[in-house]
Amino acid sequence: MARVEFRNVRKQFDDEKKGIFTAVEGSNFVINDREFVVFVGPSGCGKTTSLRMIAGLEKQTSGDIIIGDRIVNDLHPKDRDIAMVFQDYALYPHMTIRENLSFGLRNLKKPKTYIEEKVREAAAVLGLEEMLDRKPRELSGGQRQRVAVGRAIVRDPQVFLFDEPLSNLDAKLRVQMRVELADLHKRLGATIVYVTHDQVEAMTLGERIVVMNQGVIQQIASPAELYANPQNMFVAGFIGSPPMNFIDARVLGNSVFVEGTEFALQDTIADGLRAYQGREVILGIRPEHIFGEDVVSSVSGNYRLTKQIKAVEHLGSENLIYFPIGNRTVTAKVHPETVAYPGLSKTFVLDFSKVHFFDPETQQRIEY
Amino acid sequence: MKTKTKWLLFIVAVVILLIWTLITVIPLYWMFIGSFQDTKLSATFRPKMIPELWSIAPYERFFEKTAAIRWLLNSLFVSSVLTVTNVFFASLAGYAFAKLKFPGNKTVFWVLLGTMMIPAQVTLIPLYILVINVFNLGDTYTAIILPGVVSVGNIFLMKQYMSSLPTSLIHAARIDACSEFGIFWKIILPMAKPGLAVLAIFTFVTSWNDFFWPFLVTSSTEMRTIQVGLASFVFAEATDFGALMAGATVAALPMMVLFFSLQRYFLQGITIGAVKG
Structure with a gap:
């Protein structure tokens, strides 16, 4: 060989x-x-x-x-x-x-x-x-x-x-x-x-x-x-199915803002994003790292976002929930017992320990 | 209403096809029954469609008066050689044009195709001078065969056919340590059989029926092919129509036998590629 x-x-x-x-x-x-x-x-x-x-x-x-x-x-x-x-x-x-x-x-x-x-x-x-x-x-x-x-x-x-x-x-x-x-x-x-x-x-x-x-x-x-x-x-x-969600975000101080909602960042991440102060970045989060508020408890921090559900797909072992952020549609892969139907205004929890940030121009991941 | 129109269309189609079939078959039928008639009867303007006389005398006269056996053998030889050379060279060239990468592939192919636009009559005289005067090949088998060793039309046919064969098989064979000629011989040719059969049938029938070129380059009686021989028979003193019909039947029969026995391949050849395997 x-x-x-x-x-x-x-x-x-x-x-x-x-x-x-x-x-x-x-x-x-x-x-x-x-x-x-x-x-x-x-x-x-x-x-x-x-x-x-x-x-x-x-x-x-x-x-x-x-x-x-x-x-x-x-x-x-x-x-x-x-x-x-x-x-x-x-x-x-x-x-x-x-x-x-x-x-x-x-x-x-x-x-x-x-x-x-x-x-x-x-x-x-x-x-x-x-x-x-x-x-x-x-x-x-x-x-x-x-x-x-x-x-x-x-x-x-x-x-x-x-x-x-x-x-x-x-x-x-x-x-x-x-x-x-x-x-x-x-x-x-x-x-x-x-x-x-x-x-x-x-x-x-x-x-x-x-x-x-x-x-x-x-x-x-x-x-x-x-x-x-x-x-x-x-x-x-x-890599990953459904693919990772990309969300437009802005870095301000030690936080990122998604459609006006503030998400406070851990120090290491905030340090890494220092060069992007006041600029747009792309926040990447996998569908399996977004949870329905009613089912999850293990994610710490105030990373919550309330959105109106656009569509729901029941796959048996999990549900796919689609909701809009800005002009992008975000997918959440959630536990099948999560309550969800189109039109419902639902609070989602984002696991920020698993998110990535990308440079919108080079599309490269921002290291931190 | 719908079924009525359908039936009407069906009947119209059948009638048209029947008329067409009759137009095609009647001359052949006439030739066939004429070959068993008295010379006067077979030459009458309005022949009887149901013959009264069945005689093999015209056949006897045909074979006695002419070198028919020699002509048939000549035709058989010439057509066979041309079939073999066309199948071999056209498939080789077709394969190369369809599957091999070499500089000028496209250009050479288009130039070759371009020659198909030139009518045969245009090249006839230069070809004649070349074969008879330059190479001095008059009245030989070589003269009859050489210009038709491979035709562009056949190369084109084979190129189209070879293009439909999967290239991955060639790659697989190349990785399997097969030589380039081995790929052609062991992989491509066996797969191209239906295409080769069509090519062989067409070439054989065309060369068997070819009249003009063998007529131009042969002069002695024993070098004539059957078609040229038959024609010379017409020009002899008074035409013996019975014997002529007999000769025509003898000339046409092998083609019919060939065609019907290879019909399966023929149909396969023209429909292949249209159906996903």
């Missing part, structure tokens, strides 16, 4: 419609040996391009890509010792599952007995023994997905690359395959780079997550770190 490193990697495309555009901009990261790293971001953020550059399917415009101890910039995909699982599975439709699994090894001219052994092993791991002589079209979506993973496993690669492998599956199967993939990673002890646009997948699978937007890496951190300490408004808004 091996580590993967990007050094100042940049990729430009000359697209017919968009002209020359930069898909990946000065990308730097190290993926450690046996680590499960997820690239996440909205479509067009450069995550798949990054993955394809690791695979060698796209050549970077500049910068170095290192797999193991080798700079692989000019190496053909087959010489990079990687295997890839594609979004649409990319199974060869005219070959049986056995032939699909063994295709790569046959091309590498491995001995027949070795190939048979490898195919048998992979089939056993993935529960495909019964299907080896069938064609891909005779298999269900989940089974095809397993074959695609199997085709990667038989190669014993240094690095596994997954390109949105679960996005073609239905919700239930996706959860099941997610668990299987996590389990597979433990068993294989492999380095895995996984691309998805689904932040739930990223949070559940990744040991570390690379959040990307418009070709630029926004933050690289563990799921817990991303959730607790997002570096900027993009990460804060992308």
Whole structure:
């Protein structure tokens, strides 16, 4: 197994419609040996391009890509010792599952007995023994997905690359395959780079997550770190569901004011916001850190706000309450027993130990 | 009211289709029954639609008087070679244009397409001079075959077809250590079978039915293809219509057999891509 490193990697495309555009901009990261790293971001953020550059399917415009101890910039995909699982599975439709699994090894001219052994092993791991002589079209979506993973496993690669492998599956199967993939990673002890646009997948699978937007890496951190300490408004808004609320606020003295309501700040926070004295900031608070006054008691301080409820969604385990602050709609994720209905004027409690402040211009989190 | 209009439309459609079918089928039928008639009868202006006489004499005369067997073999050879070369080269070029990145991909493709705008008659004379006078290939198989080794129309067809194949399969094969030609041979060609079948049928039928070019570049009787042979038969002293009809039937039959036996592929070929797999 091996580590993967990007050094100042940049990729430009000359697209017919968009002209020359930069898909990946000065990308730097190290993926450690046996680590499960997820690239996440909205479509067009450069995550798949990054993955394809690791695979060698796209050549970077500049910068170095290192797999193991080798700079692989000019190496053909087959010489990079990687295997890839594609979004649409990319199974060869005219070959049986056995032939699909063994295709790569046959091309590498491995001995027949070795190939048979490898195919048998992979089939056993993935529960495909019964299907080896069938064609891909005779298999269900989940089974095809397993074959695609199997085709990667038989190669014993240094690095596994997954390109949105679960996005073609239905919700239930996706959860099941997610668990299987996590389990597979433990068993294989492999380095895995996984691309998805689904932040739930990223949070559940990744040991570390690379959040990307418009070709630029926004933050690289563990799921817990991303959730607790997002570096900027993009990460804060992308990670977590429903996304973090952003509220316009003004710093005055040792307090912030939201629509005229004063919230006194702890000293450390007030010190951190010193440079923003008298200026606008963006207050970020996650929906789960806003409570209905009738249900919560553990939040200290006078961080209360009374608002008229616009809409309520009952999800069973929790309720989502929507109410306006300024011209933004704020979401609160509250206990299902919280009394709420549209039109009700309700007092909400904000947990200020969990709020973040962002610079409205740079959109970066204000450190304190 | 609604069902009445529906029925009316249905009947109109059926009538139009029937007339169309008759227009298409009657000449073939005439050819077929004419091939079993006395020469005078088969040449009458108003032929009898239900023949009184069934005789294989016209067929005997056709095969006796002409080098028909040789012509048929010539046609078979020329059409087969052209089919193989067109399928091979058009699919290679189509694949390259559809899936491979190389400088000038688009430009070369558009230039090729542009040549389709030029009528064949315009290039005929230069082509003739090139083949006959420059390369000195008159009256040879090479002369008949060479200009048609691959046609732009076929490249275009294959490019469109190959574009519909998923690129991820090519990437998967590349990662699976498959060579570039291996990808074409082991992955693309098997998947493109329906498209190749359409191409093969069209090419075979077109080259089998081609008259003008083989007529121009061949001069001896034994180098003629069946179509050229049939035409020369017309010009002989007095036209033996019975035998001519017999010859035409012999020439048309393989095409019909081919078409109907490969019809499944043909339909698959023109509908594929329209249906999500």
